[in-house]
Amino acid sequence: MHPRRSGQEVLMCDICESVFVQSHCELCNLNLCKTCVGEHLSDSSVRHNVVPYSHRKSTPNYRKCPKHPKRQSELYCENCEIPVCIICVSSGKHKGHDISNVLEKFSSKTQNLQKDLEELETRIYPRYQEMASDVQSEKAELVTIYGKLITAAEKQGEVWHQEITAIVNRQTSDIQEMKKKHLFTLNKNTDEIKQKIIELKQIISDLKSILKSNDVSLTSTYKSRNSEFRTLPLKVRITLPRFSPRKISKDQLNEMFGSLSSLSINTEHGDTMKSPGAVSSHSVKPLLDEPRLTAIIDTGYKQGLFSVSCISEDQVWTRGDTNTMKLFNLRSKLLTSIQTESGNRPEDITVTRNGDLVYTDYKSKTVNLVKNKHIQTMITLQGWRPRNICCTSSDDLLVTMDSDDRTQSKVVRYSGSTETQSIQFDDQGRPLYSHGYYNNYQYISENKNLDICVADREASAVVVVNQSGKLRFRYTGHPSITTESFDPVGITTDSQSHILTADWDNGCIHILDQDGHLLRYIRNTDHLSTPWGLSVDTRDNLFVADYHIAKVKKIQYLQTQC
Template identity: 75%
Template sequence: MTSEMDPFRRAQIILLCDLCKTAHLESHCERCDINLCQTCVGKHLSDSSIRHKVVPYKYRKSLNYSKCPDHADELCKHYCEKCEISVCSTCVSSSKHEGHDISDILENLSAKTESLQKDLDELETRIYPRYEEMVSDVQTEKAELETNYRELTTIADQQGEVLHREITAIVNQRKSDIQEIKNKHLSILNKNTAEITQKMAELTQIISDLKSILKSNDVSLTSTYKSRNSEFRTLPPKVRVTVPSFSAQKRNNDQLNEMFGSLSPLSINTEHDDTMKSAEAVSSPPVKPLLDEPRLTAAIHTGYDYLLNVSCLSEDQVWTRGDNETMKLLNLQSKLLTSIQTKSGNRPGDIAVTRDGNLVYTDYSDNTVNLIKNKPIQTVITLQGWYPLNVCCTASDDLLVTMISDDETQSKVVRYSGSTQKQSIQFDDQGRPLYSSGRYTKYISENKNLDICVADRGARAVVVVNQSGKLRFRYTGHPSNTKKSFDPVGITADSQSHILTTDINNRLIHILDQDGQFLRYIHCDLERPRGLCVDIRDNLFVTELNTAKVKKIQYL
C-alpha cells in the first residue's frame, strides 16, 4: 500500500513544517526558502516588511547544488564556516577542513536568501534610482555649461569695453592737455617775436633818420643828435621753451591682469550624499586627537652638512635636499635609494612630491621649476622677472610657487596647472602686500580645506589665504614661554586640517587649527628644526638643519 503512494504524498508524511516542526508542510515561501504548513502560512505572511512569495510545495523551485570542483561526482551540500566556501561530504572528511565548523548549506540558506533579496530591493528601489538621478543632474549641468561660460566670456568682454572706454578717455584728456600746452608754448613765442619786432621797427626808424641827417648836411640836426646805440646793444631776451616729455608708467603683465580682474580657479568638490547612509554610509576621515606627548619613532641620517627640506614619497621613503646640488631618496634605515642632481648643477631651492609620486624642485639660479618623471628632468616653468623660492603640490595636482621679483621688492604666490598660470596672489583687499619682500624663505602648503598657508620668515608670520586668495589670518606666534621671537620656516598640513610650522630658533613646532588658533607645541628635543611634511597616516617628518637628520614623529 505504501509503495503505491505517490512521491508527493510520501513527502508529506516525511517532511514537516519548518516553523512548528509538527504539521505536514503544504506550502513553500520562495522569498525566504522555508517550508510551511497551512496554519503557519498566515503567521509567516504577517511580517509585512518582507515581500513573501508563498507557493504550493509541489510548485516550488528546486534547489540547485553546485558540483564539487575536487570531487566531480559529488554535490556541495555543506558549508565550511572558516573557509567560507561550499563543500561536499568527501571534502568535509578530508584533512583540508579538519577542525573547521561545518554546517548544512541549507541551514543558513533562508537568512542568505533574505539578505540577497534585501540587497536586490535596495539596489532596485533606492540605490540605482539615485545613480540615475546623479547622471541626470550631470547631464543638466553639462547642458547649462555653454550658457554659464558664455556669461563669463561676456563679463570679460564688458570689462574689456570698460577699460577701453577708460583708456580712451585718458588718452583724449592727455591729447587735450598736450594741445593746451602747445597753445601756451606758441603764445609765449608769439609774444617774444612781437617784442623783438617792435625793437626792429624802432631800429629801422633810427637808421632812416640817421641817413636823412647825414644827407642833409644840416648843422643844427647834426649837433643836436644823441646816440641810442647803447640802448640796442643789449639784445632783447629770447624766451626758450622746452617741449614737455611724456613719462610712461612702468608696468608688468601681473599689474595689468590685476587691473582687469581675476578668474577664480575651477573648484572641484566631491559631495557625499547622507541620504544613502542607510545603504552604505560614506565614512569621513576619523578624528585623531593630539597626543599629550609626541613620540620620536625614527631618525634618518642623510649625509648632508646642512639639511634643508624633506618631502614624503611614502610612509617609509622620503626625498631630501641639503647644501649641495644632489637630491636624495632615503628609507627609514637611512639607506640611499636614489640620488638626482639638478640640471643646472646648483643647489635646488625647494622640493615637493606630486600626487603621482614625481619629484618637483625649484632652481633659483636659472628661474625655473622642474619635474623629474622617469629620470629625465623636464623644465615645466621658466620665470621672467621673478625668482622661484618654494613649491608645493595641491590636491588637484596644481603647483603653488612662492616667488620674488628681480629687484626683491615684491613677493607673490602663483598657481600653475602644468606650465599654465591659473592664479596670482599678491595683495590683500586694501592693496597691501600679503607677503614680505626679499629672499627670505616662504615655504608653502595647501590645507585640507584648500586654504593656502605660507611660512613667511621675513614677516615672522604664517600667512593663510583661502582658495580665492583672500586673507584669512596671520599667525605671529604664541605668547608663551618661548625665549626668542617667532621664526617660522617649514610648514605642512595634516588630515585633520591642522597647520604645523617649525620655529627654528625656539627649536619646536607649532600646531594650529585651520582658523589659526594655537593648539600645542611639539618639542621632542629638536635641533634647529626646518623642513616639514606628513605622510598619508599623519606621521610627521622634520629636518634638523645642523645634524642633517630627518626625524619621524607620531603626534596624533
Template identity: 70%
Template sequence: MHPRRSGQVLQCDCCENVPPQSHCELCNINLCVNCVEKHLSDSSKTHNVVPLLHRKTPTNYPKCPDHADELCKNYCEKCDIPVCSTCVSSSKHEGHDISDILEKLSAKTKSLQKDLEELQTRIFPRYEEMASDVQTEKAELERNYGKLTTAADQQEEILHREITAIVNQRKSYIQEMKNKHLSILNKTTIEITQKIIELKHIISNLKSTLKSNDVSLTSAYESRNSDFRTLPLKVRVTVPSFSPQKIDSDQLNEMLGSLSPLSINTEDGDTMKSAEAVSSPSVKPLIDEPRVSATIDTGYMQLFSVACLSEDQVWTRGENEIMKLLNLQSELLTSIQTESWNAPRDIAVTRDGYLVYTAFVDRTVKVVKNKQIQTVITLQGWRPLYVCSTASDDLLVTMISDDRQQSKVLRYSGSTATQTIQFDDQSRPLYSSGYKEKYIIENRNLDICVADRSAGAVVVVNQSGKLRFRYTGHPSNTEESFTPVGITTDSQGHILIAGYIKNRIHILDQDGQFLRYIHNLERPRGLCVDIRDNLFVAEYDTVKVKKIQYLSTQC
C-alpha cells in the first residue's frame, strides 16, 4: 500500500502535505489543486486527470506465484491460468493464446451472474415450493387419517364392547401406516431442507465473489447448478380407504371393514432446463405448404449432418475431415479440420455454442473451443456414432461395441458417464446392432429419441431410459420400407424424422402419433431446428442445406 494512502486522511502523492482533489488514472496517483498543472506539464504521457470521487476502482490483480513482484494482468487460454508479463515472454507459454485478464474476468463474471440469477429466480424457489408442498401434504395426511380414525370410532360405538379389542387393533394398524407415511415425508423434508441450506450457502458465496472483484476467486469458481437442476424425488402419499360393513356377531373381524394396503409412490424430480430453455413456447400450428426460405451450397461431394449455431449460421459435415460453418448466403465463415484418418462421424452444438463431434476411429468425442480441438470422452471397447447436446448441457452419445454386436446410448456430464440406456424392461436390446445411422436428439419433455436405421424404427425412451414407443413408419404404408436417418425436435415437442429412401420428413407429436409429411426433398439426411423452429435439412445428393418454414408464425 502507498504510504500516503494507508492513513485515514488522503494526501497529495506529489507534495505529500495537502489533501487531494484529483486523480490521474494513467499514473494512479492523487493530486492536489496546485500539483495538477505541474503533473499535466509532462507531455511525454497522455495523462487522464479526473475528480477524485470519479476515479475508477483499481482492479485487484492476482500476484504471480512464480514472479513475486509482478501482477497477473494476462490470461493463458491453453493453460487456463492467470499469467504475468514475464510468464508470457517465457518459453513455458510460447505459442499459447494470451488474452487480457479483464476480458476473461468479464466473461467469467457474466457466467457467475447467470448462475446466480438461475439459482435465485428458478432453482431455489422450486425447492421452497417443494418444501411447502410437503407441508401441505402432511396437513392433508393428518386430515385424512383423522377421518379413518373417526370411521373406526363410529364402528366401535355400534359394536360396543364385543368389538373393542378389534377396533383398537385396527386403530393401531392405522397409526402404524400413518407413522410410515410421516417418516417418509419427514425424510423428504430433511433432504429438501439440506438442499436449501446448501443453495443459500452457494448463493451467498457467489454474491461475495461477484462483489469482491477478486480474479483468483472468480477464476477458481466452478458451477454447481447442474447438481441442483434435478430435483429430489416427489413423494405422493395414497391414504388407505376404510370400507365399513354391516354388523354380524359371528364375523366381527371381517365386518369391521378393511383397509387398503399402504401405498407410497414417488415421482422423479424434474430436471429444470436453463433459463434460455424454460420460457413456455406459444402454440404454433403446422402449415399446409412448408416453404423453403434459403438454400446453402456446402461444397461437399456428399452431405451427412447439419447443426444449428444460430438462425443464419450452421455447421455441416460431409464425406471428408473438414467441418464447415456456413451462413445463409453459402459463405464459409470458418472451418475445422481433423486428421484425415479420423474424420468426424457426427456433429452437434452445445448450449454454449461449442462444436462437438464424434471420432469413430479413435473412439473419442471431441469439442472445439477457440478452434482448438479437445477430447472430452474416450471409450474402451466401444465406438461413438452420433451425438446431441441436452437442455441440461449433457451429451447423449449413441455407440456400438467393437464386435458390432451391441448398441447403446450413454449420457455424459462432462467426461463422466451418468446414465446407460441399452435394454427394455424385459432385458431386450432397445437398439439394433447395426453400425448404420443412429442419430439422436432430446425432446422438449426430455424424452430421448434415436433414429435407428438398421432397425427401421425410431426408438423413444423417457428421461429414465424406459421405452415409451417405437415408430416404424406411417401405419397405412405397411408395404414401404422405413429408413430413418436424421432426427430433430422443436419447441412444440414435434419429432421430425428424415426418411432417406422416400425423400420426405415424417412429423410426429411427442407421443409418436403421425401428423404429416414434408415432401419434395432429395435424400434428406441430417436435420436440425433453430430457436425459431426453422427446419434445416442436409440433402445427401444435392449437398445443399435447405432452410424450411413448416410452422405458422401466427399464434
C-alpha cells in the first residue's frame, strides 16, 4: 500500500501524490487529480481514456514492465504479441508496430479463456471421463467375455469326450461279441472232436476184445470203420480281428475341434472434437443445398422393398417381401438372386467386409452366410429371434433380436458365430430398446466413432449407445420436420459420422451429426416417395429402398471433395 494512503480510505493522485483522486485513466491505469489530468493528456502519442474515478471499470492486475519496472504494461504490441509500457513505445523499439489498449486485448483474451474453460468443462473433460468409464466397463466385461470362450471350449471338449467314450464303448462291445462268437465256435468244434474220440476208444476196445476171444463168429461179422475215421473232423480256421488306429495329426485335431480367432488389438486415432463455434459450420458445409438423384434401380418386387445393402459403388443387394434376395447393378440388371434355405422371407440383409451376403431368418431363428452362392448357417438362436443386422468396421455382426414371447429386445455382437457382447439395459437397469408385436423393427448401424445406432420404430426414437453399450442419446425427431409422429425405420451412417434415418410417416430422411443434432433432412419432394431401407457406399452416396414403388434410388447429398 502507498505510504500516503496507509490507514485511510482516501486515495491520492498517482502523479503528484498530494491531491485527492478525481479521475482515472483506464488506458494507463492511473488515478489522477484535476490538475494532473491535463498534464497526462498532453501526451498525444497515446489515446488516453480518462473517466471520473467513480465510473472506472474493474481494474485488472497489470504486469510490471520487465524493461521499466516502475511502469505498468498498459499497452499491447500486436506485432510482438507482448504487453508493453508507454516508455517502451516512445523509445522507438516498437516503431511501426500496431499498438493497442491492453485492456481491449485483455477483454478479448478473457472471453477466449472463458470459452476455453466452458468447452473444457462441458464438452472435452466429460468425453475423457466417458472414455475412461468405457474402458473400465470393457475391462469389467472381460471376465464374462473370456469366460464364455472358455466355457465354449470346455463344452466342445465335453462333447468330444462323450463321442470318444461312445466310440470306445461301441468298439469294446463289438470286440466282446466277436470273442464270444469265436469261443462258441471253438467249443462246438471241440465237442465234435471229443465225440469222435469217445467212439474211437470204444472201437479200439471192441477190436481188442474180439482178437482176444478167438471167436470165429465175432471175427467173421466184424465190419471196419477205419475209412470213416480217416477223414478227420472239420478244422475251424478263424481270422482274428485287428484294430487299426487312424493316425491324426495335432493340426487335424485342432481343425476338427474348432478354431479360435486371433485377438486383434488396433489403436485408432481418437476423434478430434470440433470447437463449439465450428461444429455447425463444418457439419453443414459438406451437405449439398439440394440433394441430387443420380440413379434409379428397378428391383421388380411386387409387394414392397425393405432393405438395400451396398456391395460396391455400383452394385447393391436388395430384400423385398419374398424369399428371394437380388443383386443389381446401377442399370437395373439382375446379377444374382438367392433364395433363403428355409423358404422364409429374410428379415434383413447386410454385406461383410469381404463382400459376402448375410441374412437373418426370423422364423427359423438363424443368421446365415451366403458364400459363392452356398448358404451356411452361422448362428442358431435359442429363446430369441433375429431381427435386423449390420456388419461393423471390424467385420463383427451386430444383430437386433427379440425374445420368443416378444417381451424383451436386445443387441448382440458376434465375432464369427461367437457372441462377444450383449446390450439390453441402461445404467439404471431400464430396457434400452422397445418390444412389441407390430412395429418392432430395429434397424441397426455402426458409426465411424464406433457408436451403435438403432432405429427403434416402436419407441419412435433413434437410440445411440457407445462401443461399450452405454447410452449416449436418444433422438425423437424435430418439430420442423415431423408433422406426423417420428417413425424411424432404416438407418445408416457415413464417413463423417453422420447418422441418417428414414422417417416412414413423414416421408423423409433425417441427417444427424454424431451427437444427435439435426443437420438437415431430405424430403419426399427430393426424389423420395416412401423411404425404408438405407445404405451408404464408400463414396458416401446414399442408396434408399423406396418401399411402395420397389425401386432403389441413389442420391448424392454431400459435396464432392476436390
